[in-house]
Amino acid sequence: MTKLTCTIVGGTGYAGGELLRILSFHPHIEVTQITSRTRMGEFAHTVHPNLRQTPGGSLQFIRPDDVQKSDVLFLCLPHGEASTQIDRWAGLADTVVDLSADFRLRNVNAYERWYGHPHPASHWVERFVYGLPELTREQLRGAQYASGVGCNATATNLALMPLVKAGLLDMTRPIISDVKVGSSEAGSEATDASHHPERSGAVRSYAPAGHRHAAEVEQMIGMLKGPSTTDAQAPDVHMTATSIEMVRGVLATVHCFVSQSIQEKTLWKAFRDCYRTEPFVRIVKSSTGIYRAPEPKILSGSNYADVGFALSDDGRKVTLLCAIDNLVKGAAGTAVQCLNVMRGFDERAGLEFPGLHP
């Protein structure tokens, strides 16, 4: 079978590098173009040394302006860049997946509220499908355009979805997602905050309130429950983000209430009903061993999301957990999973590898 040709725009970045790694071993995709404004002509393995002597590693970076048509195009640009040239990018491929936050929110008013300015390409918003296959698989089938997903939103959404779907959540109480994140979430560009003496060993509360990924959690609840008609019915989602000593990984710890006292077996049923057939979500809840609960460390490099839960003695308060690799299930892996669904490939194609241990 002839492989589809593929372009990665923003190929020197961390998300672009992970896409190149994954797609180098994809049975139906061949990356033929990869862009950089700063490393033109250099081999990809000079930026991504793990890809030396792999098909992707031997590609040379080209200027974004020199991109030619291909079947598939991934945009791995900083927030705000994809939307400024979306007409051009869309003209260069039949299938486009944008990993940035530009097209994640379906509601342009929500975009303006969370990002502080009107959407620069609002007529494009409804053409994009929110790219979380566990939530929007049916819309992704045959779609031309998919957005990426926020990594903190992915972890929070996968933790919460079983309760939302089962109608267990008490929507009159706030939902609080405490996310702990690794340094690669901030991208490959060095800043004062990423300087090793400042970053290493840090427990830095960088977004104690108002993290933008909360918007994607509200959107997920709205998608599953239908739009709220009153403010009293709207989900009250509070996200707080802390940088910790990891390079990769997100652990979302989500605190919420259920509407009536339940037993643990109700939560087991909700999680099994939600994830029984999901190829990349695993329920992790053991009473013995070291890894009793989801742990990002062992997901490094993999597209799996591990989810778990705990219930308070009174049966009303639930702690939900989800661990992912921010660059894979939180970015490049889910983007490839979306592509597989959009193009009718086996959803697991190119993605069936576990993380690292120890």
Ligand SMILES: NC(=O)c1ccc[n+]([C@@H]2O[C@H](COP(=O)([O-])OP(=O)(O)OC[C@H]3O[C@@H](n4cnc5c(N)ncnc54)[C@H](OP(=O)(O)O)[C@@H]3O)[C@@H](O)[C@H]2O)c1
């Ligand atoms: N890091 C994560 O954990 C994560 C998770 C989920 C989603 N995302 C999203 O994925 C996107 C990429 O993130 P990242 O972490 O990979 O960022 P990154 O490491 O900073 O990479 C950004 C890439 O974009 C290129 N670039 C920057 N400005 C450009 C412009 N104006 N035109 C063309 N190319 C430009 C850069 O290369 P040159 O400077 O060489 O051109 C680089 O290759 C972001 O929108 C981010 O929100 C990231």
